[in-house]
Amino acid sequence: MARRDPDWDGVRLHVVTGKGGTGKTTVAAGLALALAGDGSRVLLVEVEGRQGIAQLFDVPPLPYEERKVAVGPGGGEVYALAVDAEAALLEYLDMFYRLGRAGRGLRRLGAIDFATTIAPGMRDVLLTGKLYEAVRRKPGRGRRYDTVVLDAPPTGRIGRFLGVNAEVVGLARVGPIRSQAQSIMKLLESPQTAVHVVSLLEEMPVQETCDAVAELSRAGLAVGAVVVNTVREPLLRARELTAVRKGLVDRGEVAAGLKAAGVRSGEAVVDALLAEAAEHAERVALEKTQRKTLAALGRPMYQLPLLPDGIDLGALYLLAERLCQQGAA
Amino acid sequence: MSGRAPALAVDPMLRDPATRIVVCCGSGGVGKTTTAAALALRAAEQGRQVVVLTIDPARRLAASMGLVELDNTPREVAGVDEAAGGRLDAMMLDMKRTFDEVVLAHASPERARAILANPFYQSLSSSFSGTQEYMAMEKLGQLRAEDRWDLIVVDTPPSRSALDFLDAPARLGSFLDGRFIRVLLGGARGGGRAYLKVLGAGFAAMTGALTKILGAQVLKDMRTFVVALDTMFGGFRERADATYQLLKTSGTAFLVVAAPERDALREAAYFVERLAAEQMPLAGLVLNRVHVSGAGSLSAERALAGAETLDEADDHPLTADLLRLHADRMRLVKREQRLLARFTAAHPRVAVADVPAQPGDVHDLHGLRVVGAALAEPA
Numbered sequence: 001m002a003r004r005d006p007d008w009d010g011v012r013l014h015v016v017t018g019k020g021g022t023g024k025t026t027v028a029a030g031l032a033l034a035l036a037g038d039g040s041r042v043l044l045v046e047v048e049g050r051q052g053i054a055q056l057f058d059v060p061p062l063p064y065e066e067r068k069v070a071v072g073p074g075g076g077e078v079y080a081l082a083v084d085a086e087a088a089l090l091e092y093l094d095m096f097y098r099l100g101r102a103g104r105g106l107r108r109l110g111a112i113d114f115a116t117t118i119a120p121g122m123r124d125v126l127l128t129g130k131l132y133e134a135v136r137r138k139p140g141r142g143r144r145y146d147t148v149v150l151d152a153p154p155t156g157r158i159g160r161f162l163g164v165n166a167e168v169v170g171l172a173r174v175g176p177i178r179s180q181a182q183s184i185m186k187l188l189e190s191p192q193t194a195v196h197v198v199s200l201l202e203e204m205p206v207q208e209t210c211d212a213v214a215e216l217s218r219a220g221l222a223v224g225a226v227v228v229n230t231v232r233e234p235l236l237r238a239r240e241l242t243a244v245r246k247g248l249v250d251r252g253e254v255a256a257g258l259k260a261a262g263v264r265s266g267e268a269v270v271d272a273l274l275a276e277a278a279e280h281a282e283r284v285a286l287e288k289t290q291r292k293t294l295a296a297l298g299r300p301m302y303q304l305p306l307l308p309d310g311i312d313l314g315a316l317y318l319l320a321e322r323l324c325q326q327g328a329a
Numbered sequence: 330m331s332g333r334a335p336a337l338a339v340d341p342m343l344r345d346p347a348t349r350i351v352v353c354c355g356s357g358g359v360g361k362t363t364t365a366a367a368l369a370l371r372a373a374e375q376g377r378q379v380v381v382l383t384i385d386p387a388r389r390l391a392a393s394m395g396l397v398e399l400d401n402t403p404r405e406v407a408g409v410d411e412a413a414g415g416r417l418d419a420m421m422l423d424m425k426r427t428f429d430e431v432v433l434a435h436a437s438p439e440r441a442r443a444i445l446a447n448p449f450y451q452s453l454s455s456s457f458s459g460t461q462e463y464m465a466m467e468k469l470g471q472l473r474a475e476d477r478w479d480l481i482v483v484d485t486p487p488s489r490s491a492l493d494f495l496d497a498p499a500r501l502g503s504f505l506d507g508r509f510i511r512v513l514l515g516g517a518r519g520g521g522r523a524y525l526k527v528l529g530a531g532f533a534a535m536t537g538a539l540t541k542i543l544g545a546q547v548l549k550d551m552r553t554f555v556v557a558l559d560t561m562f563g564g565f566r567e568r569a570d571a572t573y574q575l576l577k578t579s580g581t582a583f584l585v586v587a588a589p590e591r592d593a594l595r596e597a598a599y600f601v602e603r604l605a606a607e608q609m610p611l612a613g614l615v616l617n618r619v620h621v622s623g624a625g626s627l628s629a630e631r632a633l634a635g636a637e638t639l640d641e642a643d644d645h646p647l648t649a650d651l652l653r654l655h656a657d658r659m660r661l662v663k664r665e666q667r668l669l670a671r672f673t674a675a676h677p678r679v680a681v682a683d684v685p686a687q688p689g690d691v692h693d694l695h696g697l698r699v700v701g702a703a704l705a706e707p708a
Contacts, residue, residue, distance in 0.1 A: 020357015021593070052592075154357055156385060167452050173546050203690040204387045205358075235654045240647055249647065257648025261635030263627065272623030273651045276658055282688040308660060310591055 007300050007327045008224065011194045013135050013187065014149045017158040018198030019208040023229045025052040026311050027198045027304065028151040030319030034329035036072030037320065040146040043134055044080045047127040048153060053080045058313060066143060073317060088126040124164040125181065132184045155197065155212040162188055163219050194224030199294060201228060201287035206294060213297050225328065226299045230306040234284045236277065244281040249274060302326045334673040337613035337680035339705040343372040346479065348582055354485045355586035356596035360617040362386045362484045363691050363700060364586050366394065369417055369482040370694060371701035376413035380478040382468060384422050384486045389692035394419045401426040408694050418478065424464040428454040431467060440557055449554035461486040462494040463569070470572040495607060582612035589619055589665035594672050601676050613680035615704065616669065620661045621685050629659035
């Protein structure tokens with residue numbers, strides 16, 4: 001099959017969010033690998049201090065430093081960075097104000113603590129600022145990347161996280177912080193940024209996905225794809241599902257089948273198999289409804305399979321391949 | 330299913346009048362809110378006067394508990410069986426409102442107005458992450474102080490670290506004791522001037538730098554904000570400290586909520602260790618969405634072999650599919666057992682209660698009762 005044009009040509013910053021537990025870190029990592037496929041250099045960033053990337057790629061905890069964690073299938077490279085708000089602030093002070101010594105003084109005063117913990121919005125300002133720096137990095141300022149993928153805060157906080165700079169513009173009427181915040185907003189609201197939302201085919205994640213899409217759109221941010229994670233193929237045929245749902249399965253026939261299969265069984269096993277089938281049918285029906293709701297959002301939709309053996313590096317490559325096949329990269 | 334982990338005795342815990350607070354913590358997406366609501370309902374139907382504080386319930390679950398109005402006060406939940414003499418109130422945390430109420434209660438009307446109008450206050454109270462944790466603690470303290478209930482069940486905010494709510498009082502304390510704030514206050518508080526002297530010329534450079542970074546207006550707003558809040562912050566900190574101490578007493582039971590997945594259990598292990606380090610009373614682990622099978626003795630391998638036999642004979646296609654479905658289920662069951670066994674090996678004394686996976690989400694009292702009964706049933 002000929003590969004179609006990727007859906008995100010021109011996008012430099014991919015923000016991956018989703019309800020907690022939907023696997024957004026995994027999807028972000030898979031997307032970074034997919035984008036690195038053709039020889040590009042991709043930076044995968046995490047901001048929540050959870051060291052999720054290091055765990056996924058099975059490398060030691062990441063310092064505040066860009067480290068190569070994987071090579072893309074086509075020779076591209078994936079670097080990873082765990083952004084730490086305090087380090088970002090000191091770096092920022094140093095870079096823009098050459099505050100080497102005064103920066104240390106600020107730390108002694110507790111100003112760094114103030115900035116990164118007590119005024120927690122400041123934290124988001126710093127994290128998005130670092131992200132901006134990575135996307136817009138100037139020649140001679142370090143390694144440059146074709147694309148940056150952010151493992152972002154969950155849907156519940158994504159609007160606040162990406163919108164923090166608008167708030168700063170409201171607070172700081174003049175000054176360098178204001179212009180910095182304006183530049184970040186400009187990048188986030190430009191076609192160079194896409195916010196992807198990871199969902200599962202379950203009620204709450206789908207609800208949160210719909211809420212997040214609405215919130216992001218209202219905030220003027222470009223919603224990218226909806227990624228449906230851990231998709232399970234129905235294990236029963238459509239007419240079997242119907243029979244199970246309607247309670248039309250012939251128990252005698254199942255018992256005879258088990259006998260023919262050489263499985264020692266009794267009424268209890270037949271009951272258990274039918275109960276499992278009924279649960280399966282109910283879940284398939286629920287998933288169908290949820291999928292319709294997601295499709296109605298009108299965004300490109302990528303499906304990633306449930307990998308029963310969990311996620312390791314090999315699994316990430318598999319997810320990257322699926323994302324490529326569906327046009328994500 | 331729980332291997333050798335001791336069983337968590339849920340009903341004795343809920344019935345014990347000495348249990349005054351139950352805190353459900355855990356990473357996002359593991360069913361914390363549902364667990365909190367199910368425990369609260371079960372305790373109420375066993376005769377206790379319960380209030381459940383939820384942070385961010387799913388819409389339909391919230392509606393089923395009558396949480397339609399965001400008025401930041403507990404409301405009685407309709408449809409609870411009160412035969413045993415108990416009752417259930419529920420509320421959803423509104424962090425901005427909680428913050429506003431603290432300001433209004435602890436500052437003079439004039440000062441309160443100044444604070445509420447300050448741009449720093451407005452963003453701190455409504456949109457900056459972290460405030461939710463402070464306010465959850467504040468609300469918990471308030472509910473406890475009201476003394477209208479003999480059991481408070483709390484859901485915790487979905488923060489990057491679900492233990493942020495534990496850290497909130499200490500962070501607030503270190504901020505208040507911080508020298509930065511005294512510098513901002515410019516000697517208005519004792520010690521400020523001394524610092525200025527010590528810092529000398531360095532201080533001039535510092536304020537210069539601050540102004541340069543933040544802009545003069547921001548510094549002015551921030552200073553006004555800090556000065557205005559100064560008088561009431563102390564009280565806030567005292568209450569947060571008191572709540573923190575309360576959480577450490579034996580009347581509190583922490584439940585770490587998880588799902589039988591690698592990441593969720595890793596986070597759960599982290600919570601368990603952190604709670605132990607803080608000397609917080611851990612009651613046990615609630616494992617949601619555990620898969621079970623009524624035909625556990627029929628292994629995945631045997632079921633698949635049977636399905637193949639039927640395929641080869643080109644007979645009984647439905648039974649072959651049912652066997653494959655069962656094999657799939659058994660693999661999941663075994664995988665979850667392995668994950669839990671690993672957790673239990675590292676934390677052998679943590680009691681476990683598990684809740685079988687439901688095909689659909691829980692969104693009514695009936696569903697909560699089913700979850701509550703499963704929690705109470707010995708594993």
